[in-house]
């Protein structure tokens with residue numbers, strides 16, 4: 012397949028740095044000094060000192076099917092083929108940065124890339140989403156898992172490296188992984204689920220086996236994130252726990268947070284200065300957030316910021332802000348189906364509520380979906396920036 016015809020944004024960078032498929036790996040391994048950071052708003056939103064003219068803005072799932080230029084590439088290539096080709100993955104990552112004046116790019120990949128490299132046979136099917144041919148059924152199946160061959164993840168670091176070069180410091184670059192619990196849920200359920208009955212059975216019946224897998228995923232995810240930073244050039248990392256809300260807060264604290272702690276600690280030992288954002292979706296109980304806030308290493312927080320969903324309570328929010336951590340979010344993505352008036356109004360309400368801390372990043376409460384319109388997404392970005400700037404100006408006057 013002639014993938015090179017799809018490299019519309021990346022081409023200039025490849026020419027500038029004389030990068031070819033043959034020399035990419037070697038260039039990355041011997042490269043020093045990324046382009047100077049011109050826009051560092053995302054990273055600065057984790058500092059208590061650097062002044063910001065407005066909150067940074069980016070969107071979860073900003074690269075994807077609602078963009079015609081993404082659909083054009085996808086018409087030719089299978090999903091994991093797009094992730095595994097670093098040139099294509101970088102091109103797709105860059106697409107929303109050309110469409111919108113956003114402050115961050117998130118690497119185009121998937122939370123299931125890691126378990127795929129650990130022995131799970133995963134495909135992404137149209138309309139169905141992820142499908143796993145060999146799910147974990149009983150604890151004996153744990154033996155099927157193996158640590159990923161580090162070679163097999165190098166393409167992700169290559170894609171990050173290419174993206175960081177192409178961004179030319181115009182915005183920050185985010186790396187990510189799935190949280191152990193959410194990845195484990197896919198590995199057991201065999202794909203998307205409504206009831207999560209299989210993974211709950213594992214958690215409460217095969218508790219020891221579950222802990223074993225969660226711990227293995229935590230350790231491998233930490234290595235993966237460290238490499239995304241050190242080898243690829245990611246400047247911030249986010250951990251997606253999309254199915255955090257499937258179990259009660261007390262069980263999340265007892266069974267899930269210990270594995271997350273391993274992930275955070277391993278990561279922060281190697282990358283103490285790289286901001287880490289946690290997204291415990293639908294797990295808003297104050298008890299859970301307090302547990303996260305308690306986690307430290309050498310007196311520094313392990314979790315630097317929280318992605319908020321749309322149901323965060325005022326009480327939980329106050330706890331996070333009081334602990335001086337960054338907040339990110341949280342416009343309900345469905346609002347972007349609405350009229351310009353309602354979009355503007357909801358943005359204004361969000362900013363009034365969340366920009367009360369200087370450590371604030373504008374985002375949605377969950378990802379964009381294929382049915383979002385590009386123009387409405389553009390309105391979200393422009394309007395959020397404008398309103399955030401006005402809010403800052405008002406703050407200074409007062």
Ligand code: 1CP
Nearest residue numbers: 071072073074075090118119120121122140203251253378
């Ligand atoms: O057909 C296609 O085009 C594939 C659709 C798709 C895309 C665009 C999948 C399969 N993954 C992705 C990319 C992706 N996935 C990104 C890219 C960067 C960006 O945000 O722009 C990211 C961060 C993810 C993360 C991801 N994958 C999550 C966590 C975030 C979330 O949305 O909750 C989850 C749960 C997945 C699993 C997954 N992979 C793909 C799909 C369709 C799904 C969700 C399925 C489900 O609801 O169970």
